[in-house]
Amino acid sequence: MTDVIDEGALRQLYDDFAAASLKPLWTEIGNLQPEFPQPDALPHRWAWADLLPLAERAGDLVPVGRGGERRAIALANPGLGGQPFATPTLWAAIQYLGAGEVAPSHRHAQGAFRFVVRGEAVWTVVNGDPVQMRAGDLLLTPSWHWHGHHHVGDEPMAWLDGLAIPLVKKLDASFFEFGDDGIEDKATPEQSRSERLWAHAGRRPLSALENKPNSPLMAYRWADTDAALAAQLELEDEGYPGVYEPGHAALRFTNPMTGGDALPTLRTEMHRLRAGTTTSTQRSTGSAVWQTFRGRGTAELAGQRFELAEGDLITVPAWAPLRFTAQTQLDLFTFNDHRILEVLNLARGGTEPVRP
Amino acid sequence: MTDVIDEGALRQLYDDFAAASLKPLWTEIGNLQPEFPQPDALPHRWAWADLLPLAERAGDLVPVGRGGERRAIALANPGLGGQPFATPTLWAAIQYLGAGEVAPSHRHAQGAFRFVVRGEAVWTVVNGDPVQMRAGDLLLTPSWHWHGHHHVGDEPMAWLDGLAIPLVKKLDASFFEFGDDGIEDKATPEQSRSERLWAHAGRRPLSALENKPNSPLMAYRWADTDAALAAQLELEDEGYPGVYEPGHAALRFTNPMTGGDALPTLRTEMHRLRAGTTTSTQRSTGSAVWQTFRGRGTAELAGQRFELAEGDLITVPAWAPLRFTAQTQLDLFTFNDHRILEVLNLARGGTEPVRP
């Protein structure tokens, strides 16, 4: 805007705008509608070696129970002003439960998953169905499903929780309800009932033909995830298609009713790189969190380089170019908000050349 | 129509209609648009004990090879005038292959499945992917996929083929192409490559995110089908949902990309009844074929009663009321055209009271 003649009148106008709860576009269009995504969130790494001792201290000092509900410690992205948000849309937290502890039942609009780095002594009870949590498993607690956790072993256990808390807060769509203080069903089966019904690829119970937006499968077990990734790499060895790119196996966790994402707000995937592999560089709208499950490697992210050991987490802001290199075989879990961008026709990205 | 005055003029009119390739509605509306489905197809049973010896004789007399393509013997519904059609839309045949024989590669617009009653010595090679055929397995050869079969064992093998040949003929949509006379890949792996990629419930390869109308999974193995049915009945024993109705477990074979039917023209399902169970009586638009896989029981179908032993097949015409009673645990495979009725908004039926 040029050629404004009367500075005083303009100042008065802006004051009058403010008094009338108005704000001009022309003074901040570059901030509101930048040429490229300009995320506040920063690339950042949280080392498991730092997280776990802090969680253990919380385990000693802070009881888990009704009110606080969960001993969950959230990643607070350094770019987001101290809010407990890993990215503008994603919540990622380490939840810690000691031997014999119970996290009481509740339910909320925010769908959630758990991803387990180590351990197998906790059962989460989802709408009354006891689901063991074991290393490498992805466990779901979809929107408005009751869930509580109880620990039946000797060693404390820590895992990753993911929810779209920041997004749901932004959308003002939160609902929350307290459940029983105890655990409805203290059985400790190896398989949940949801798995007994649904963990059969391509076989749909005739009693459940109506599609639901959330997956009916509450546990995606590591044994099958591992087998699926291994098969992709073996097929590559044999000269057949299957991997995502050379040396890089990958799968998305899906709702067997629809083949789409397991949860409507969170995309979840598992990736495996052969030792020595470097992925293509990709970037996209929307943000992500990655966690190393097994192995060692590095992430090159928007000009920074992060070493990755087991359990380490990084946040990936929108449009930040990212590639991984595996020192050993490297298994990476990731979750992101890309489905949201897709259904709103706002998704862009891929391996297109990175513009400065 | 009443009060027609001039019979001679009317006869002349009808003759003139015929000469002009025209035909009145009013003389045959009841046939063209009956109040209820009036299928020509009949309820009928083919006993495996009759079918197998005939197939064996064909094995002795008729070589399999290019031209005839397959030693397949089709159910010819007694109501359909000698045509090789199990129902107006469905083809069902016993295919028989002897030790060392090869059914040469071809492809066609008609999607197909195989369901195996007994044996495990044949591999079908689907678009170059060798797929073992074992008892209880459902094997797919979707539309326009190359496929040939070869027998690597000692004992001849017979199985059920299902296709929508009559429907595709009616729709004049047949395409057919001959392939190599031999078998592209004589490997005999236990698992096909399609299974290695896709038989992981809720885990979708990132390399295959675009949906296809046909399932990418070429083999639905009996071990997993059996486990899925058993789990439904165990859940019933424990007081939880899962079965289709009391004592009656059932699943539909689906495309893991979409959760919908594995093939766009043929719905395929597996049912298990506890010994002593009688199902509800159901009827619907569209026709079906059922085959006993294991066990003994009876079908009551439109006023007839058929005893069912292993391998026996029955045809179910449209709108014919059907219920099963299991003497032993009874495993039933079925395929039908109900998806077609659904996508055309022509499906009706269920357990509604049977009108005479």
Add this chain to the structure above:
Amino acid sequence: MTDVIDEGALRQLYDDFAAASLKPLWTEIGNLQPEFPQPDALPHRWAWADLLPLAERAGDLVPVGRGGERRAIALANPGLGGQPFATPTLWAAIQYLGAGEVAPSHRHAQGAFRFVVRGEAVWTVVNGDPVQMRAGDLLLTPSWHWHGHHHVGDEPMAWLDGLAIPLVKKLDASFFEFGDDGIEDKATPEQSRSERLWAHAGRRPLSALENKPNSPLMAYRWADTDAALAAQLELEDEGYPGVYEPGHAALRFTNPMTGGDALPTLRTEMHRLRAGTTTSTQRSTGSAVWQTFRGRGTAELAGQRFELAEGDLITVPAWAPLRFTAQTQLDLFTFNDHRILEVLNLARGGTEPVRP
């Protein structure tokens, strides 16, 4: 099949097959699964100049009323053995109603449309909603909607009826119910209630947010169809996209709830060619009927040439190459079964080079 040794044994086998209601594939695979569609239906033209006098004679001789229901005279494709079928899936008939006559109310599973070549004196009452039938209009009576017609003018009126009677018969999915002998609502409004609610492009009543497979719009008026076609050609004149191909405007009648076909079993379209235009040659799986609405031209269809005057009809068998040439501006209505082929993944065709 070669090298069959024992002709007698083979004959005996075939006899035993027949006795057991069985039929071999190998003797008729070429008929069952031809390399290309081999339709029985023939290309054929019915001239309006022949049809109308025959309909008029029927008007004199055959009363319309309960039982016969409709004075409809069906195109009987000369290749289909005298059945009243325009193609294997499509019914096309001239319906004729005289001054003051009433075709009583009924409903059936087969969805129907009317397309009017001339006149405007008949109202069809669809589920109680009176819909005037005027030249160039497409009128719908979707599956299981009550409908009766009554004539309030002086001159008899004839129009085209289209239904998927042959397909629904094949699928054994017919249901039929008689309604009142009279007409529920003898009002003769210019606009039906369905139009008042739905004939507003891109404006959906908030009271009707649930999608239905049938269009809620019972009348697609010529005035708007004509304007839409004219606009495409004007845009072409101005150098902008819009036409289907040079000189060839075309639109499909759709369900405003979904943007898909107006009826689930019948695709309906209107085409306009500039005088002098020759279309590309196209062929596809599935069959079609075309009717000239206004103008004169020729159809070249599978090696035959048909002159087309107002009201003339032709049948297009599957895979028959077809192109039109317009002598004057030529408006063509068509209906076909292509949506059925599409949802079954059996559609092929287009402008691909014609193979002999």
Add this chain to the structure above:
Amino acid sequence: MTDVIDEGALRQLYDDFAAASLKPLWTEIGNLQPEFPQPDALPHRWAWADLLPLAERAGDLVPVGRGGERRAIALANPGLGGQPFATPTLWAAIQYLGAGEVAPSHRHAQGAFRFVVRGEAVWTVVNGDPVQMRAGDLLLTPSWHWHGHHHVGDEPMAWLDGLAIPLVKKLDASFFEFGDDGIEDKATPEQSRSERLWAHAGRRPLSALENKPNSPLMAYRWADTDAALAAQLELEDEGYPGVYEPGHAALRFTNPMTGGDALPTLRTEMHRLRAGTTTSTQRSTGSAVWQTFRGRGTAELAGQRFELAEGDLITVPAWAPLRFTAQTQLDLFTFNDHRILEVLNLARGGTEPVRP
């Protein structure tokens, strides 16, 4: 959380959390996951009588041109800390253009609409297609479509702009590109080319059968919107269905390709109340803006009462109960983010009894 023993150790733990970019859930779960939506946004009214003079002063003082791009003055919800956001997801602004002015061409990821309260002297050129903006019209400029505006009349013009700027900012999905400084096409047709192709209910150009997420129709004219609303009320007078509730006609602007929302990020609707009508009280997740187009009435919103005159705007925070009462016939335009909630399975609400 109770029974914390060592306050000092806990303080140290929280400090160490902060140092490690971590934050506990248990101290703020009530804020993060409230029992009901607790929006920061407030119910607020902006009177047109206040807005217009401010816009006129901006017209005198602030030139429109490259850089500032648009003379748009945004509603800044008093609950949102001075940000130019009507609600957490929605941007709503008055755009003002004087005689002869040009707002230069640009495009951005954020889809937009314009809704015109008064005037008709501006053309917006969308991807090269000149679209007149007239009172009561809804005009679209979907995501990544070039658009510029130019004023060809004598009287300045003001209208409402709606975009999902806050949401797209949250999602870090903004892209923006400058176009030509001038206007590509200065023609001033009454109808845009998009209307000529697409403003024909239920008639889809055969040249455009592939669905797109944005409506291809750039202008929804008031004449047709008005007729659609009038028809619903007339049908109610005659005793037929059509209105949304008694005395309350309503329609949603949809994409004719799909029947779904015209834009993937913004739901747009027009409502008409008869004089004297009070609507039901509704509330839902997600936020909205309403603008009075014609007439006078009141909004009762979360315990507040706002008088509404022509052009007045109100913001509706999530879960705030809302009902309108019409003094005269009252035409209301509204836009909201409810589609987003729906596709994320986060939508709740309706006329359910309001909980305190």
